[in-house]
Amino acid sequence: MSIITVKQVKKKFSTLEVLKEISFSLEEGEVLSIIGPSGSGKSTLLRCITNLETIDSGTIVIGGDTLVETNNQGTTIYADKATISRIRLRVGLVFQNFNLFPHFSVLRNITEAPRHVLNTPKKEATEQAYTLLEKMGLADKASAYPYQLSGGQQQRVSIARALALHPQVLCFDEPTSALDPELTGEILEVIKELANEQMTMMVVTHEMAFARDISDRVIFMDDGLIVEAGSPDQVLVNPKNERTKRFLSRFGS
């Protein structure tokens, strides 16, 4: 069953068409990479799925519930508030620049949502946070504050924070772009490990070798359209479309 289904999604910022009829679906356990030039709409697509932006028309179904759809009369209707809150928790998002809460300790960054959104008891939320920190190799940083951590460590905390809500899908928007090159490896390693555990993921990335390595499927976006989609070999090694070829040639692969 698809966890996310996106059909004919369109999105404009005033007159700029950022998404022009995007359709795809994400299957359970699948790792989908989205690549494409700057401004092609990759972030916007993730932001529409996580409900940080609203779409103008189209359908988005997450975990069997409709977040938004355009009906036969052509009106686009969002689900009611309660449904949206429920759906929203199924999709986690890891940001390019982490967006940790600077006034919370690492531990509280991770426990805040389980405690106040899922009403998990404090003890349980704390234990879970320690397990996640352990997994991220940050067991000793629970009481540190974000400013005391390296970029790579902050990004690992933000991944733990997202995982603490047990999302069905984890989305990453260029999770290594804000990091020094020597720190990108540790984040890619974490994502790879999640992939091995069958975590369903959507990853917007400029790391082509990484995308090839972890993805089940790759989507190449350009100018608000999905230009090419398929297995990593199809899209990254033997692309058919001229635009894909031109884009990839810039990465010298």
Place this chain on the structure above:
Amino acid sequence: MTKLLLLMLEGTFTSLRIFFLTLLFSLPLGLLVAKGRMSRHRIISSLVNGYIMIMRGTPLILQLIFVYFAPYYILGASTDRFTAVIIAYVINYAAYFAEIYRGGIQSIPQGQLEASSVLGFTKIHTFSHVVMPQVVKRIIPAMGNEVITLVKDTALAQTIGVAELFRVAQNAAAREFSTMPIFIAGVFYFVMNAIVSKSFDLIERKLNYYR
């Protein structure tokens, strides 16, 4: 001399009452005003903006006189002097605080609000647990300045005949043909503000556990 000091302490007590009551009401009201100023509804935000412009664009002493005398001319009933002082100071200081709050609220990175939204926090939780604690830290220096000004502004209450510290000092000076009481009042104000600055330093240091 002892009698003079006692009188002045009494005046100080009135000044302190003005000070604390003004803070008590204007700090929360300022937050509400800031929210109104940032409202998406044009009408609300421009009305609130008009209010802020008037409060910041005219002298406090004039507002004080207006609040005290306007009810008399309009309704034929006058307000109690002390109440008039509190009302005038509260609406004036709320306007200044509102602008400080607004600056603080708008300085919180959008990304943190987005993270809160994706994590499923309610708007209220985001505001009270993510935004406000950081706003407080950011506005402490600006707030310190305003609060110090408020200590000195309490002296204006005498304009409508409230016997605060400075009025008491002036009366004593006139009675004794000496400027001494005025200078003593100066020391009193200085001490009060030393305490205010010290308190703000302490709060600032307390909030230094994160950046």
